[in-house]
Amino acid sequence: MSGERYVAAAYVVVLVAVLAYVAIIAAKLGRIDRELDELTALARERQAPEREPVRVG
């Protein structure tokens, strides 16, 4: 392998590592976003006034 290829390999390794790290952080933020949606729905459900039972018939 020539010198140019080693230099390219070193820089590409760093670039790939940084991109992988950013992708991991993005996936984590996506999970947090989904969990937040879930908890917001749960909080709204609890806050909704309970309906009084009505006699049927």
Added chain:
Amino acid sequence: MSTSSPNSRGLTLSLAAVCLLGGGVALALLWAPEDLDQGISQRIFYIHVPIALTAYACFGWGAWKALRLLWTRQERYDLESYTAVHQGTIFGLLTLVTGSIWARASWGVWWSWGERQLVLFLILFLFYSAYFMLRFSVDEGPARANLSAVYALFGVVLIPVSFLAIRLAENFIHPVVFTRDGPQMSGEMFAAFLVCLAGTLALAAALYTNELTGKRLDGRLRELRELLQ
């Protein structure tokens, strides 16, 4: 006291990292003169050395936060120290990989066990890798925080040893660039190196801020889930 939010700080640091690293890599590959001794493979220096110095800086930052935890007993320093050590380990792994590629290009070998600088850096990396094993083998709480902080503080002792090893070695093939007489390179090379160093430090700071924000959000979500369920 800082008035900027972690989000805006993370964005500013990310932009600074992209600009500095982009500029630094362009200077290193296109502007800096070629080394007479090593030829083109010397250009790995502009990414390898800044990454190694950034790894040391991250471990040092982690140790400083660990000291703050032991001193003040404030819980937030535990997460900050852990995040800094995590960053340092990532940069440490990149140092080993880029160094190995440079060794292969310059010396014809991927690794040399006879080199104290390389072996000591590997020991430093393995020491901090064991930090995670220790941390996750103990239940969450003050005991884990204290144990992790003491371990991170012990590790920081290895940094000057690793850094000075090359100067203490009698027979070495690893180049010495920074001596008491200053940097042994041309002005253009040194300028490109400084921009790359500023870029990797900004990158580490951006990743640290973003990772810390994510971990804090995660913690607050867990707390909220416990309150709601």
